[in-house]
Amino acid sequence: MTAGGSTNHADAFGKAVQLFDPASANAKVMVMFTDGNTTAGAPPAPVAAAARAQGIIIYCIGLIGSDGLDISALNDWATDPDASHVAVTPDTADLEALFAKLAANISKPGATDVSIHEVVGPDFVITSISPPTKGAAVMLDAHSLRWDIPQLGATSSEGASLDFLVRHVGQQSGTKLVNQSITYSDKEGNVVSFPQPAVSVECDIVVQPEKCPEPVDVDVAGCQDSVLVDLGDVYLESQGRIIQMDVTIQNVCPGKRVALAAILTEVDQNGMEYQRGMKAFTIPAHSFPECRDVLVKCVRFVVPEDLSVSGGTACSPRKFKARFLANQIDMDYRCCEAVVTL
Numbered sequence: 001m002t003a004g005g006s007t008n009h010a011d012a013f014g015k016a017v018q019l020f021d022p023a024s025a026n027a028k029v030m031v032m033f034t035d036g037n038t039t040a041g042a043p044p045a046p047v048a049a050a051a052r053a054q055g056i057i058i059y060c061i062g063l064i065g066s067d068g069l070d071i072s073a074l075n076d077w078a079t080d081p082d083a084s085h086v087a088v089t090p091d092t093a094d095l096e097a098l099f100a101k102l103a104a105n106i107s108k109p110g111a112t113d114v115s116i117h118e119v120v121g122p123d124f125v126i127t128s129i130s131p132p133t134k135g136a137a138v139m140l141d142a143h144s145l146r147w148d149i150p151q152l153g154a155t156s157s158e159g160a161s162l163d164f165l166v167r168h169v170g171q172q173s174g175t176k177l178v179n180q181s182i183t184y185s186d187k188e189g190n191v192v193s194f195p196q197p198a199v200s201v202e203c204d205i206v207v208q209p210e211k212c213p214e215p216v217d218v219d220v221a222g223c224q225d226s227v228l229v230d231l232g233d234v235y236l237e238s239q240g241r242i243i244q245m246d247v248t249i250q251n252v253c254p255g256k257r258v259a260l261a262a263i264l265t266e267v268d269q270n271g272m273e274y275q276r277g278m279k280a281f282t283i284p285a286h287s288f289p290e291c292r293d294v295l296v297k298c299v300r301f302v303v304p305e306d307l308s309v310s311g312g313t314a315c316s317p318r319k320f321k322a323r324f325l326a327n328q329i330d331m332d333y334r335c336c337e338a339v340v341t342l
Contacts, residue, residue: 008041009034009048009077017051028056031102032077033063036070048077059152061095062088082195110153111186119144119180123170123201134160142178173203210237238303239314246297247324249283253291256330258283264301267319268309276320277301285330 020028038044052058069088078085088096117221120126125142135149147162166178177198184192216231249258260281265273283294310316
């Protein structure tokens with residue numbers, strides 16, 4: 001579109017869109033011959049993007065003008081991929097050949113006998129596949145699937161989608177590509193590009209406190225009904241003690257919550273103390289009319305045997321010290337003009 005010798009690409013795209021019948025199921029294709037140099041009107045890129053969003057396929061034919069050729073503008077306006085929808089033609093012969101190829105592409109009857117083979121990365125496994133909107137999909141193994149579509153876009157423009165779930169099984173965190181490869185084929189020889197989704201993975205810390213026991217080989221001769229084998233000693237592993245304590249908090253006033261801390265230490269033969277744990281609790285307020293004692297039951301600590309400082313065997317006595325700290329949480333005191341939220 002030119003106005004007074006100026007080029008208004010936005011107006012050209014807008015008027016071309018108006019020529020299409022929104023109710024038509026036919027493919028909508030727009031071919032723009034231009035040098036890409038806009039000299040009038042609004043920026044054309046948003047108008048071209050809106051046309052593509054409506055399903056209109058845009059081809060841009062670059063004709064070199066007196067001001068040269070802006071190939072980046074053509075790539076921006078045309079449908080992706082640029083290699084199939086943007087061309088620069090310097091003479092008539094190339095232009096005729098381009099039109100023949102363009103007509104063949106536009107008149108293609110979609111795709112038939114579509115087959116898509118997808119393989120996820122080694123850090124993922126496929127857990128389930130939902131029925132696709134077109135065709136059928138099957139999981140080949142834990143890492144791959146095949147999606148077959150008999151016909152797609154033969155009579156009108158249409159799409160298809162397939163949803164499946166994967167689980168991360170790797171041991172390393174980071175951003176990882178989900179797919180290792182996607183292979184596409186159809187009877188017409190179309191070329192399709194697929195996105196490359198990636199996920200950010202945060203792995204949990206894995207701790208294995210017990211090692212697997214070493215196996216003992218046992219041989220049984222042919223036709224032998226029984227065998228007597230001494231497998232040696234089996235040791236109890238991961239031994240420890242559970243200390244459960246009760247404590248009574250005296251004279252707790254009504255309506256007052258109490259903060260309670262339990263501290264446990266272990267004492268060696270020289271009287272040195274070693275930390276073994278601390279717990280903190282909020283004791284809810286009671287509603288009795290007077291102050292009364294509150295019994296707190298079952299404060300538990302786990303003390304594994306590998307932390308023992310008794311200096312004896314696994315069954316040796318161990319000495320511990322328990323301390324409790326308590327204070328009221330709620331109070332009526334206000335310091336000067338301080339604002340305190342209860």
